[in-house]
Amino acid sequence: MQRLPAPRPHQPSFLEDAMNHASGPADDRLTHRSWFSRWMKRPELGAVAGLLLVTVFFMLTADPVMFSLAGLVNFLTPAAQLGILALGAALLMIGGEFDLSIGSMIAFAGLIFSTAIVIFELPLVLAVLLTLLVVAVIGCVNAWIVISTGLPSFIVTLAFLFMLRGLSLVGLKWATGGSTQLRGVTEAVQDSSLLWLFNGKAFTGWFAFMGEHGLIPRFPNGVPMITGIPVEICWFVGLTALATWVLLRTPLGNWIFASGGDATAAKNSGVMVRNVKTGLFVFAALCAGLVAIITVLDSGSTDARRGFQKEFEAIIAAVIGGCLLTGGYGSAVGAFLGSIIFGMVMIGLTYTRIDQDWYLVFLGAMLLVAVLFNNTIRKRVTGER
Amino acid sequence: MQRLPAPRPHQPSFLEDAMNHASGPADDRLTHRSWFSRWMKRPELGAVAGLLLVTVFFMLTADPVMFSLAGLVNFLTPAAQLGILALGAALLMIGGEFDLSIGSMIAFAGLIFSTAIVIFELPLVLAVLLTLLVVAVIGCVNAWIVISTGLPSFIVTLAFLFMLRGLSLVGLKWATGGSTQLRGVTEAVQDSSLLWLFNGKAFTGWFAFMGEHGLIPRFPNGVPMITGIPVEICWFVGLTALATWVLLRTPLGNWIFASGGDATAAKNSGVMVRNVKTGLFVFAALCAGLVAIITVLDSGSTDARRGFQKEFEAIIAAVIGGCLLTGGYGSAVGAFLGSIIFGMVMIGLTYTRIDQDWYLVFLGAMLLVAVLFNNTIRKRVTGER
Amino acid sequence: MTAAAQPQPQPLVEMRAIEKRFGNIIALSGVSFSIHAGECHCLLGDNGAGKSTFIKTMSGVHKPSGGTMLVNGAEVVLESPRQAMNAGIATVFQDLAMIPLMSVTRNFFMGREPTKGWGPFKRFDIRQANQVTMAEMQRMGIRLREPEQAVGTLSGGERQCVAIARAVYFGAKVLILDEPTSALGVRQTANVLATIDRVRKLDVGVIFITHNVRHAMAVGNRFTVLDRGRTLGTATRSEITAEQLQNLMASGQELATLDGSLGGTV
Amino acid sequence: MTAAAQPQPQPLVEMRAIEKRFGNIIALSGVSFSIHAGECHCLLGDNGAGKSTFIKTMSGVHKPSGGTMLVNGAEVVLESPRQAMNAGIATVFQDLAMIPLMSVTRNFFMGREPTKGWGPFKRFDIRQANQVTMAEMQRMGIRLREPEQAVGTLSGGERQCVAIARAVYFGAKVLILDEPTSALGVRQTANVLATIDRVRKLDVGVIFITHNVRHAMAVGNRFTVLDRGRTLGTATRSEITAEQLQNLMASGQELATLDGSLGGTV
Amino acid sequence: QTIAVVTHGQANDAFWSVVKNGVEAAAKDAGVKVSYRAPESFDMVAMSRLIDAAVNQKPDGLVVSLPDASALGPAIERAVKAGIPVITINSGLEFSKKLGAVLHVGQSEYDAGKSAGEKLKSMGGKNGICVNQEVGNVALDLRCKGFADGFAGKSKVLPTGNDPAEVRAKVKAALDSDAGIDTIMVLGAATSGDPSLAAAKDTGRSAKLLIAAFDLSAGFLKAIAAKEAAFTIDQQQFLQGYLPVSFLALHAKYGVMPAGNVPSGPNLITADKAAQAIDLSAKGIR
Numbered sequence A, B: 001m002q003r004l005p006a007p008r009p010h011q012p013s014f015l016e017d018a019m020n021h022a023s024g025p026a027d028d029r030l031t032h033r034s035w036f037s038r039w040m041k042r043p044e045l046g047a048v049a050g051l052l053l054v055t056v057f058f059m060l061t062a063d064p065v066m067f068s069l070a071g072l073v074n075f076l077t078p079a080a081q082l083g084i085l086a087l088g089a090a091l092l093m094i095g096g097e098f099d100l101s102i103g104s105m106i107a108f109a110g111l112i113f114s115t116a117i118v119i120f121e122l123p124l125v126l127a128v129l130l131t132l133l134v135v136a137v138i139g140c141v142n143a144w145i146v147i148s149t150g151l152p153s154f155i156v157t158l159a160f161l162f163m164l165r166g167l168s169l170v171g172l173k174w175a176t177g178g179s180t181q182l183r184g185v186t187e188a189v190q191d192s193s194l195l196w197l198f199n200g201k202a203f204t205g206w207f208a209f210m211g212e213h214g215l216i217p218r219f220p221n222g223v224p225m226i227t228g229i230p231v232e233i234c235w236f237v238g239l240t241a242l243a244t245w246v247l248l249r250t251p252l253g254n255w256i257f258a259s260g261g262d263a264t265a266a267k268n269s270g271v272m273v274r275n276v277k278t279g280l281f282v283f284a285a286l287c288a289g290l291v292a293i294i295t296v297l298d299s300g301s302t303d304a305r306r307g308f309q310k311e312f313e314a315i316i317a318a319v320i321g322g323c324l325l326t327g328g329y330g331s332a333v334g335a336f337l338g339s340i341i342f343g344m345v346m347i348g349l350t351y352t353r354i355d356q357d358w359y360l361v362f363l364g365a366m367l368l369v370a371v372l373f374n375n376t377i378r379k380r381v382t383g384e385r
Numbered sequence C, D: 001m002t003a004a005a006q007p008q009p010q011p012l013v014e015m016r017a018i019e020k021r022f023g024n025i026i027a028l029s030g031v032s033f034s035i036h037a038g039e040c041h042c043l044l045g046d047n048g049a050g051k052s053t054f055i056k057t058m059s060g061v062h063k064p065s066g067g068t069m070l071v072n073g074a075e076v077v078l079e080s081p082r083q084a085m086n087a088g089i090a091t092v093f094q095d096l097a098m099i100p101l102m103s104v105t106r107n108f109f110m111g112r113e114p115t116k117g118w119g120p121f122k123r124f125d126i127r128q129a130n131q132v133t134m135a136e137m138q139r140m141g142i143r144l145r146e147p148e149q150a151v152g153t154l155s156g157g158e159r160q161c162v163a164i165a166r167a168v169y170f171g172a173k174v175l176i177l178d179e180p181t182s183a184l185g186v187r188q189t190a191n192v193l194a195t196i197d198r199v200r201k202l203d204v205g206v207i208f209i210t211h212n213v214r215h216a217m218a219v220g221n222r223f224t225v226l227d228r229g230r231t232l233g234t235a236t237r238s239e240i241t242a243e244q245l246q247n248l249m250a251s252g253q254e255l256a257t258l259d260g261s262l263g264g265t266v
Numbered sequence E: 001q002t003i004a005v006v007t008h009g010q011a012n013d014a015f016w017s018v019v020k021n022g023v024e025a026a027a028k029d030a031g032v033k034v035s036y037r038a039p040e041s042f043d044m045v046a047m048s049r050l051i052d053a054a055v056n057q058k059p060d061g062l063v064v065s066l067p068d069a070s071a072l073g074p075a076i077e078r079a080v081k082a083g084i085p086v087i088t089i090n091s092g093l094e095f096s097k098k099l100g101a102v103l104h105v106g107q108s109e110y111d112a113g114k115s116a117g118e119k120l121k122s123m124g125g126k127n128g129i130c131v132n133q134e135v136g137n138v139a140l141d142l143r144c145k146g147f148a149d150g151f152a153g154k155s156k157v158l159p160t161g162n163d164p165a166e167v168r169a170k171v172k173a174a175l176d177s178d179a180g181i182d183t184i185m186v187l188g189a190a191t192s193g194d195p196s197l198a199a200a201k202d203t204g205r206s207a208k209l210l211i212a213a214f215d216l217s218a219g220f221l222k223a224i225a226a227k228e229a230a231f232t233i234d235q236q237q238f239l240q241g242y243l244p245v246s247f248l249a250l251h252a253k254y255g256v257m258p259a260g261n262v263p264s265g266p267n268l269i270t271a272d273k274a275a276q277a278i279d280l281s282a283k284g285i286r
Ligand SMILES: Nc1ncnc2c1ncn2[C@@H]1O[C@H](COP(=O)(O)OP(=O)(O)OP(=O)(O)O)[C@@H](O)[C@H]1O
Pocket: C022, C025, C026, C027, C045, C046, C047, C048, C049, C050, C051, C052, C053, C054, C094, D153, D154, D155, D156, D157, D158, D183, D185
């Protein structure tokens, strides 16, 4: 057994030593850390490994057209619609709450939007504003109930899941006189000036140019396979950038993390948890409203099943992207990547020879493998345990 | 400002006082507390208020036949099937994990059970054992992945949700040669000796006796309206009692609460968190297996959609009954009451004159009101804030 | 001990007959207390006496079940800790109020982030925040490895230092410290006591909760002892000795037999 | 101080050159340590020195990245805290390892519930557990209102007492206490120190982590000082004075200027 | 050659699995490759993306179901523009031509519902319920609407789920609370047919109740044979899978194509025809 004599003031050798260390420029209590492992520590970048794996899988098994420009746009479009929702869900989850009603809210917002346009013949801008206003109010109500009663948001928003879905049905029947499908939106809005914001494709000029110069693949009869980038992809990318910026670079972001990490501690430190959470509920609702507007304009119709189970898929995408269900941890980029993984797996099967009966088995296995893979890689790289 | 002189040893008046208090029999730091408020603090009894409210609502609005013996049995049967699942889900939630795969597991277990009986012509007992064995293994796999990777159980069991659902479809098509429904179970098992455990009604003798003595309402043609208590209700009650006993009166129960409350703290205190969680996953899976067996025997068939979204309903029932999504808090009786509330609301509307289009609106509103009501009552009674 | 500030007529904060019940549990049954500018008022008492509950009513965490609170002579009802902060009351809670998953810097500035830029481009100035955090922690005697380390991975004492440094850094009229030195090392404790002394000289009122009589005697001007939810009384430094204080803190009950070897004060 | 036990040739537990890294953070870089029956070995050091990390490797919470552990001379690798318990090592962690939502009794007996009945009817004997809990807490100087109160609603010191009482109650060959007195009142502290003394006399080896030199000197037989993940050395009680120890604990860096008024020891 | 099939029905739906079986049988018989795709819930937005994905692979023919012409229109038009022959199946007869499809194989859900309603009315039904296991699924809603219009008497929709216990309890509740109900229209024989029959028995009124269903299931067919149920509406969805694939295969090989739409139903199955369908139904062909 090691037993040193008690050190005395005139034996300061190791004390000196310690102090020298303490004042040295690099901390001796850190091993070297590569920028790579530093990066992999970020919640969002865990999902990168999963995305790579899924991409490689489809590269090997799917029709190569999947990764042509047209194929990319094809699977990125649903991924973007899901992704916009997932962003709202992810921010809310980071803030420590759930919103299960966003799926039904798509149907409800779709109802409001289409009736505004088709039945009340409002101009597009007014219809959009009205829709967003309505969903924002619903978001506020959700938030208010959750915050003022202290009930789990799971159960409160679940009630709204049912109620909004039911109201969409009732409303649709009322608006159409008995059907559950309302059509005719496309015709009603076709010459609105702001339509390009929510419908169609962006950068069409550019794509036309590329098409002319043979940079875009064509169908056998010569028609170019894509004519532009669907506007939802632009929204998706823009909102991801915005959410990332807010989370990482603004005080509000700090408050969101704090509210989700420990609401009591955050409140005791002076964070206005109520306002933050209300804002997040409204943001999630607005995302749902935006998706509703985009899909209604895209399909020209709405029905009572729109957005069915989308809340679930949005949460899945956020979790794949590294958000914790318990709150306080996650990222917008993670939700972005998670949505792409999910969208790719969902549409990718079409490009393979796998039988549709195996779709769900395949979806589940892909999810599991992707998540396990990114988890393993991250641990390997960061040395975490 | 009050300023007392510093107390000295010869001025022990208030010290004495304090000590006298300390040795008094009743603690002066407690106000009087009625047994009622004491009871209302129990997580399960919160749901009682919700149940009462829902009952009163239907008493007032629904056809009185709803609360006849036959009506009770009618809505308690689906409630019991849901409830058995909810018990598994509730225990698992108290232990800090989710199992989203239990709904799909019903379909998968149904497939195993029916093929065992119809295709392989195994006797009932063997088929039951085989089914339970298979689901238990799946539960173990779930648990093993969750525990050894540290991934959230939400995402792992979600993968199994998809995979098991997909496998059920593939398996059914294989077993039937192309159909999604496998029939003929009833015919194959009709003279098994243990059938009464999983099918039909219990206490038939007793009900026959009551029927003879006119204690049971009859149909116009003289047949008594019910002939026994469906066996799933007996299982439901029995399992609730068992789960309650385990949770509140055994060391295992303590470990379950501890594992869910804070897995690290529990582990550091010597609780075998791994084993507890594995056991809970297996229990939840076994509950799903039991429900599968009961429903297959009840309907005589299984199909690829069995148990669709039941995992969700089970979690809802558990949460209505006071389980926390974050783990460590909840009760079996709560899940019991939650299932009954859910079952009652689900079936009850049919007994009222309310337009069925409003079904979902009503379901959501009832859930919300029930939960809000029990929350308010509990706070009022216990003085909590 | 320098400058045992003479209490001025108008206390910064005054609490009158504060009561607090949790359900059927009575935590405070009428506690009165005041704090003046430039003094360090020690709040002492046995475990479970109600000290933390009391300062939590003062910092807006709990709403008292009874009693009134006066800030600068005006009656106020605090609705949230943020209101208390705006009224100039900064608190280091016993449980520290930190988010384990967040980095040291983000915890340090939680709720009061420094920004740069303007309008919609106003953003959290992380670089400056990191520098301030490292510097302030160094002042407390803690050399952080990196300001991005999650608070959950800090040692108990390091974490406590973050909480104290945070409260002190933002300045306040009243600084409440609930057992700030409990997990601290020798050097860090000395730093905290020195800090108390320093801010007191800047006319801040400090409320200092501790179980260590020596720490209390080192910096306290007045001493209030709580026992089982009630005050046993308030004394100034000149009126009381360490032994008397120790006796009061133990509610006069017998101390275990090791007493002698501990030299009277624990 | 009675019976400063002579170390026997075979230590109960010996740790050799323990290293521990968390990702790229080095928490321990080669710490050796031993504990004998009947002694109280104090583990001292600055905040963040690695004391808690070290005792966590000893109690099976962390697996060391390097080094070996010997129990009664045989090399062991602990896979879980439960294994450490079975090997006779009981620990009071700095974060107490309690479940806030559970009652005091349930926390007290967590993992080691007393049962009555037999076979499938064996059940948790709650009545007896409640009695034991109330009695043991009373012994620590805490009078609980009721054993069903949730631990999360206890005061900091009350909670700490539950953790200590629990570790002591179940008996062990080695008792590890990580800053057990940090949140305790005067009376409770005296009780804990007396308890350490008592169990030591029962041939239990006690590892006592503290920042209070006076507490360490009051009960310690040997003192090991950690600094930045390394040992500065081990000394017996007779080899060292309180001042020297204090200097070592502060890693020899300068103390703030209040020193004088604190009478040398904090 | 490859032929792509995109429908709106889930793979595990009893009805659509028969369609898929038809598709596969035709592919085997005609010696072509097929890919069958469907979204996992009634989701028009996802379905139009699946059509896009199929079209991207430049198949020799495309078969789509058409429950929402405005949502799927652009995707189908894109296929037509790319020169891919399109056949629509199941619902959407009225929009098929407009979108440029060569022909339609199927039955209008509304018409089928209407003829069922008329038949039940002629059998003496006055007060009916329409058991809908997936409210909001436009195809099912149309069946109910058609039923209501054809039935002309008192009728209401009873929303249920897929769970047999729930369907049974709800149907029983509906029967118990309204003694006047004499007709039950079940939208899916496989999911809610048997539970509805069981519920009718539970109430002790089965003799007086008219029970009819859409689609086939072995259990329900047995009940028809035993006269416990009135009839079921068969739209012979096997044909909706088989015919378009063979048409398109022939078209790709020889350039031939029938000139008009093929109505695959409605086909009323009553007691006399039930027995023969039972075995085929259990195998997923009818
Ligand atoms: N939320 C609560 N619910 C119920 N009882 C509570 C709650 N908070 C505190 N108490 C009780 O109030 C009493 C006072 O607690 P408090 O935390 O104020 O003590 P304290 O003086 O700070 O003790 P310590 O020195 O140990 O920190 C304790 O007995 C505790 O059990």
